Amino acid sequence: MRFEVLKKDSKTKARLGICHTAHGSFQTPAFMPVGTQATVKGMTPEELEELGAEIILANTYHLYLRPGHERVRRIGGLHPFMHWNRPLLTDSGGFQVFSLNSLVKVSRDGVEFQSHLDGSRHFLGPEKAIGIQQALGADIIMCLDECTSYPATHETAEQSLRITLEWAERCREAHRTPEQALFGIVQGGMYPDLRERSAEALMQIGFDGYAIGGLSVGEDKDTMFRVVAHTAPFLPEDRPRYLMGVGLVEDILEAVQQGVDMFDCVLPTRNARNGALFSRAGKIIIKNAKYADDPLPLDRACSCYTCRNYTRAYLRHLYLAEEILALRLNTIHNLHFYLAFMRDLRQAIAEGRLESFRESLRTPGEPPRIPAGEEDGNPLAPRGRVLFLQKQSCAGAQPNLSKNL
Amino acid sequence: MRFEVLKKDSKTKARLGICHTAHGSFQTPAFMPVGTQATVKGMTPEELEELGAEIILANTYHLYLRPGHERVRRIGGLHPFMHWNRPLLTDSGGFQVFSLNSLVKVSRDGVEFQSHLDGSRHFLGPEKAIGIQQALGADIIMCLDECTSYPATHETAEQSLRITLEWAERCREAHRTPEQALFGIVQGGMYPDLRERSAEALMQIGFDGYAIGGLSVGEDKDTMFRVVAHTAPFLPEDRPRYLMGVGLVEDILEAVQQGVDMFDCVLPTRNARNGALFSRAGKIIIKNAKYADDPLPLDRACSCYTCRNYTRAYLRHLYLAEEILALRLNTIHNLHFYLAFMRDLRQAIAEGRLESFRESLRTPGEPPRIPAGEEDGNPLAPRGRVLFLQKQSCAGAQPNLSKNL
Numbered sequence: 001m002r003f004e005v006l007k008k009d010s011k012t013k014a015r016l017g018i019c020h021t022a023h024g025s026f027q028t029p030a031f032m033p034v035g036t037q038a039t040v041k042g043m044t045p046e047e048l049e050e051l052g053a054e055i056i057l058a059n060t061y062h063l064y065l066r067p068g069h070e071r072v073r074r075i076g077g078l079h080p081f082m083h084w085n086r087p088l089l090t091d092s093g094g095f096q097v098f099s100l101n102s103l104v105k106v107s108r109d110g111v112e113f114q115s116h117l118d119g120s121r122h123f124l125g126p127e128k129a130i131g132i133q134q135a136l137g138a139d140i141i142m143c144l145d146e147c148t149s150y151p152a153t154h155e156t157a158e159q160s161l162r163i164t165l166e167w168a169e170r171c172r173e174a175h176r177t178p179e180q181a182l183f184g185i186v187q188g189g190m191y192p193d194l195r196e197r198s199a200e201a202l203m204q205i206g207f208d209g210y211a212i213g214g215l216s217v218g219e220d221k222d223t224m225f226r227v228v229a230h231t232a233p234f235l236p237e238d239r240p241r242y243l244m245g246v247g248l249v250e251d252i253l254e255a256v257q258q259g260v261d262m263f264d265c266v267l268p269t270r271n272a273r274n275g276a277l278f279s280r281a282g283k284i285i286i287k288n289a290k291y292a293d294d295p296l297p298l299d300r301a302c303s304c305y306t307c308r309n310y311t312r313a314y315l316r317h318l319y320l321a322e323e324i325l326a327l328r329l330n331t332i333h334n335l336h337f338y339l340a341f342m343r344d345l346r347q348a349i350a351e352g353r354l355e356s357f358r359e360s361l362r363t364p365g366e367p368p369r370i371p372a373g374e375e376d377g378n379p380l381a382p383r384g385r386v387l388f389l390q391k392q393s394c395a396g397a398q399p400n401l402s403k404n405l
Numbered sequence: 406m407r408f409e410v411l412k413k414d415s416k417t418k419a420r421l422g423i424c425h426t427a428h429g430s431f432q433t434p435a436f437m438p439v440g441t442q443a444t445v446k447g448m449t450p451e452e453l454e455e456l457g458a459e460i461i462l463a464n465t466y467h468l469y470l471r472p473g474h475e476r477v478r479r480i481g482g483l484h485p486f487m488h489w490n491r492p493l494l495t496d497s498g499g500f501q502v503f504s505l506n507s508l509v510k511v512s513r514d515g516v517e518f519q520s521h522l523d524g525s526r527h528f529l530g531p532e533k534a535i536g537i538q539q540a541l542g543a544d545i546i547m548c549l550d551e552c553t554s555y556p557a558t559h560e561t562a563e564q565s566l567r568i569t570l571e572w573a574e575r576c577r578e579a580h581r582t583p584e585q586a587l588f589g590i591v592q593g594g595m596y597p598d599l600r601e602r603s604a605e606a607l608m609q610i611g612f613d614g615y616a617i618g619g620l621s622v623g624e625d626k627d628t629m630f631r632v633v634a635h636t637a638p639f640l641p642e643d644r645p646r647y648l649m650g651v652g653l654v655e656d657i658l659e660a661v662q663q664g665v666d667m668f669d670c671v672l673p674t675r676n677a678r679n680g681a682l683f684s685r686a687g688k689i690i691i692k693n694a695k696y697a698d699d700p701l702p703l704d705r706a707c708s709c710y711t712c713r714n715y716t717r718a719y720l721r722h723l724y725l726a727e728e729i730l731a732l733r734l735n736t737i738h739n740l741h742f743y744l745a746f747m748r749d750l751r752q753a754i755a756e757g758r759l760e761s762f763r764e765s766l767r768t769p770g771e772p773p774r775i776p777a778g779e780e781d782g783n784p785l786a787p788r789g790r791v792l793f794l795q796k797q798s799c800a801g802a803q804p805n806l807s808k809n810l
Contacts, residue, residue, distance in 0.1 A: 035721075037723075037728060038719070038728045039723060039726075039729075039730045041728065041729055041730075042729040042730065042733075043728050043730070044730065052777055062726075066722065066725065066726060067697065067718070067721075067722040067725075071451075071697060071698060071718065071722075072801075074697075074698055074700075075700055075716055075718055081718070081719050081722075082715070082719065083714045083715055222660075227655045292472065292476065293476060293479055293480075295480055300772065307490045310482060310488055311486070312474065313472070313480055313486070314443070314480070314487065314488075316472075317443065317472040317476075317486075318443075318444060318472065318473065319444075320472075320653075321471060321537050322441045323444050323446065324444075324446055324447040324732055325447065325449065326447070326735070327729055328447075328449070328729070328733075329568070334684070364449060
């Protein structure tokens with residue numbers, strides 16, 4: 001993998017870049033839609049491309065359990081398996097092992113856990129995490145780490161970090177596929193000294209990119225951004241930085257200004273399936289009775305397929321009728337919202353107007369590129385006021401695994 | 406509406422035609438995918454067009470209850486509501502009133518029933534059935550009829566027929582929208598004399614097209630085709646004939662040879678969602694373990710999007726993982742199977758080779774247009790042998806309404 005920084009913002013640490021992988025390039029700052037089970041829920045790969053997704057993420061934990069990584073390997077890897085021929089990242093599986101299982105047994109060797117599907121017992125260690133990801137064949141793979149829980153004492157966070165660093169070394173050693181970039185993951189809880197130590201130790205080992213993990217786990221936003229701001233400067237300039245599981249577009253904007261390049265989050269897709277739709281003029285809960293006769297699109301200023309062709313009245317009907325098309329149209333709209341935001345953000349950095357871009361989102365007035373739609377068709381509604389939908393954890397795991405729809 | 410018979414088969418009663426409606430034309434014999442709640446489950450209108458659907462059906466009963474026909478009217482009718490700009494047919498709602506409700510009260514005025522959604526009480530009579538369908542705005546609308554249950558005595562069937570004919574007259578009188586074609590529905594149970602009487606009485610009233618109703622309600626196939634063969638000749642040559650709720654492609658072929666022009670059935674879409682996939686070489690139950698590592702497409706000879714891009718192994722994985730994409734890819738394949746069959750059938754009639762087309766489907770050997778795929782990748786599997794998936798009722802109603810996915 002080759003990472004080029006194309007431009008740096010003069011007033012913040014934001015940067016514009018491009019990552020070249022074995023399956024093509026993606027521009028940064030990048031948002032990666034989440035395709036947990038080798039599919040971004042409801043979307044075809046062609047639709048993702050049309051929406052502007054340049055890289056997507058799949059979850060090693062889920063694919064290891066079902067269909068099994070060896071099965072994916074026999075088909076030729078995740079790319080042909082899921083018919084996605086662009087850049088692909090897999091996580092290590094560690095996060096889901098910890099977040100989806102109440103009974104895990106961690107040792108220096110790795111972690112023992114039970115499948116959420118059938119209760120069968122499994123073991124995941126650093127070598128195995130790399131082996132599974134090699135079978136899956138993503139362009140970017142991640143080290144196994146222990147995501148420090150929150151809150152944690154300094155001692156607990158340090159102990160957890162020590163294991164993560166040991167595992168990082170063993171992952172580096174187990175890594176034998178040069179066409180797959182390997183990223184290290186910074187841990188250390190909310191403690192600046194541990195974050196610094198973590199970042200420096202990982203750099204000593206040497207990785208193709210660096211992730212900031214262990215955030216968006218229950219801490220408040222200020223704490224999270226303090227950790228990001230403290231950690232990012234210790235990471236090498238010439239490698240991409242990936243803030244895992246974050247978040248709302250306002251969070252992405254903030255982290256980009258701290259020098260982060262890559263993001264993933266289930267919010268746009270999961271909220272879509274729950275009928276919670278993003279718009280520049282505020283949130284739309286599509287089941288609300290006020291939309292029953294609403295002939296407007298979700299957002300008149302939005303150019304997505306859903307907004308070009310369907311009314312709120314129809315989207316509400318589909319949602320209440322529990323139709324598959326509701327999930328599709330909502331997902332298209334929310335992913336478009338995120339991916340268009342990323343395009344605008346990159347353009348703003350490229351044109352040296354990140355500050356005005358940011359201001360346009362926070363204060364009433366005409367946004368720089370996309371005119372704000374009016375919530376409920378009221379042209380007098382304040383604009384740019386309530387950009388963001390809700391505060392919510394953005395971890396890749398699904399709270400209710402039995403209900404994917 | 407204008408119906409042209411373009412060609413008649415020399416050996417059977419099959420005919421090739423074209424129907425011109427207010428929203429364009431469709432070729433006959435035609436298969437109409439079912440879009441119960443103003444959406445063909447899982448498909449966008451663009452996908453339906455790409456699959457070759459020229460006309461689709463929506464269910465008045467469901468749309469009357471939710472979102473309500475007046476709501477649809479305010480958006481401009483079903484066409485803009487669901488973003489489908491081609492021919493559209495609505496049924497009268499009668500069939501669902503009877504099949505989804507255990508407590509109905511029928512009188513000469515109409516029928517009282519309870520909503521399956523909330524238990525609220527409603528009344529549907531001939532004038533109201535026409536009024537609702539006028540609000541929905543389909544290109545072809547249907548008379549309210551009483552679908553005679555099976556088995557029924559001659560007396561019961563006659564009584565039921567008498568009501569249907571009264572309602573047909575009242576529907577004709579209530580019909581005020583010349584841009585909407587109105588079809589009458591032949592009833593009469595399995596009794597040839599009643600079917601004949603029904604057909605002739607409807608012709609006296611005069612309709613734009615004639616449906617054969619009350620079939621595929623539990624009778625055996627021989628009985629059904631005897632009734633079709635007996636009824637069709639009594640219907641006028643210059644009007645389209647529509648066999649409601651039928652069926653498997655073999656049934657469609659048989660009925661076409663009796664002079665039927667239009668069909669609808671939920672089988673391709675419902676079976677798709679249940680993981681039962683049609684193929685020229687036999688049925689595929691995609692969850693079966695034997696497909697776990699199968700790198701072949703569903704049908705190597707199939708040109709649908711699903712078969713061009715995905716393996717059976719992946720489709721099995723998506724299905725077991727309960728992914729939305731499983732429903733989509735399966736539906737695309739099954740609808741393609743039906744719609745490609747209809748195209749081939751029309752081509753065979755056009756080229757005067759219906760008999761050889763039919764034979765190619767029934768006996769081993771190379772089919773005339775689409776080479777048979779090999780089930781399980783075994784090139785020695787007999788071809789053309791097990792064309793059809795399963796015997797199953799094909800009524801438009803859904804047995805389990807709470808589970809649309």
